[in-house]
Amino acid sequence: xxxxxxxxxxxxxxxxxxxxxxxxxxxxxxxxxxxxxxxxxxxxxxxxxxxxxxxxxxxxxxxxxxxxxxxxxxxxxxxxxxxxxxxxxxxxxxxxxxxxxxxxxxxxxxxxxxxxxxxxxxxxxxxxxxxxxxxxxxxxxxxxxxxxxxxxxxxxxxxxxxxxxxxxxxxxxxxxxxxxxxxxxxxxxxxxxxxxxxxxxxxxxxx
Numbered sequence: 170x171x172x173x174x175x176x177x178x179x180x181x182x183x184x185x186x187x188x189x190x191x192x193x194x195x196x197x198x199x200x201x202x203x204x205x206x207x208x209x210x211x212x213x214x215x216x217x218x219x220x221x222x223x224x225x226x227x228x229x230x231x232x233x234x235x236x237x238x239x240x241x242x243x244x245x246x247x248x249x250x251x252x253x254x255x256x257x258x259x260x261x262x263x264x265x266x267x268x269x270x271x272x273x274x275x276x277x278x279x280x281x282x283x284x285x286x287x288x289x290x291x292x293x294x295x296x297x298x299x300x301x302x303x304x305x306x307x308x309x310x311x312x313x314x315x316x317x318x319x320x321x322x323x324x325x326x327x328x329x330x331x332x333x334x335x336x337x338x339x340x341x342x343x344x345x346x347x348x349x350x351x352x353x354x355x356x357x358x359x360x361x362x363x364x365x366x367x368x369x370x371x372x373x374x375x376x
Contacts, residue, residue: 182209182210182211182331184207184208184209184210184362185207185208185209185332185335185336185360185361185362187205187207187208187336187339187340187357187359187360187361188203188204188205188357188358188359188360189203189204189343189347189354189355189356189357190202190203190354190356190357191203191204191347191350191352191353191354191355192354202352203358204343204346204347204354206339206343206346207339207342208334208335208336208337208338208339208340208342209338210331210332210334210335211331212327212330212331212334214321214327215321216296216319216321217296217321217322217323218292218293218294218296218319218320218321218322219293219296219299219318219319219320220291220318220320221290221291221292221293221299221302221303221306221314221316222263222288222289222290222291222314222315222316222317222318223246223288223289223291223306223311223313223314223315224286224287224288224311224314224315225242225243225246225286225287225288225310225311225312226239226284226285226286226312226313227284227285228270228281228283229282230280230282230283231283232267232283232285235267235283235284236267238285239285239286239287241310242309242310242311243262243289243310245309245310246289246306246309246311247260247289248309249302249305249306249308249309250289250291250302250306252305253293253298253302253305254295254298255291255292259291259292259294260289260290260291260292261289261290261292262287262288262289263288263289263290264286264287264288265286265287266284266285266286266287267283267284267285267286268283268284269281269282269283269284270282270283270284288313288315291306296319332362336360
């Protein structure tokens with residue numbers, strides 16, 4: 170029997186830029202005795218929600234027909250989300266675009282029709298139901314998957330933890346470097362948040 174293995178990972182990366190002073194007998198010399206380090210931390214998080222961003226694209230020589238087809242398919246996609254138990258506040262239409270498209274044959278411009286594009290974001294709190302929701306919206310008429318983001322509703326808690334770990338890493342690095350030079354640290358003159366970011370990934374295969 171073939172089974173599908175799913176991978177759902179998420180995490181938070183954090184980096185700090187720290188300038189520390191070395192302790193010296195001469196206080197006036199401390200400005201010239203600085204150590205600059207960075208502290209980094211990665212925190213892996215078990216996601217508790219997933220945001221699925223979908224697109225529906227239709228085309229027709231007639232603009233009204235192209236839009237009507239798009240409206241009908243998008244209505245089916247939204248209905249699939251509601252059938253999965255999503256309330257309206259977790260279903261959000263993000264984008265609507267309409268454009269004529271042309272091709273060129275030498276100097277002649279050939280009208281191909283009108284393209285209508287819409288996108289919608291569905292936020293699912295039941296991670297285990299994600300596969301069924303994805304299948305349902307694709308069958309309903311979504312023809313683009315713009316993004317799949319697994320995330321946590323406790324982002325601030327995990328960001329604070331990552332910040333603390335990055336600070337600890339920077340302090341340990343500065344203390345080690347100072348010890349190698351035969352000094353101790355006298356204090357910190359600058360701490361700057363260098364970067365932070367949330368990442369997630371999703372994948373699967375049959376085996």
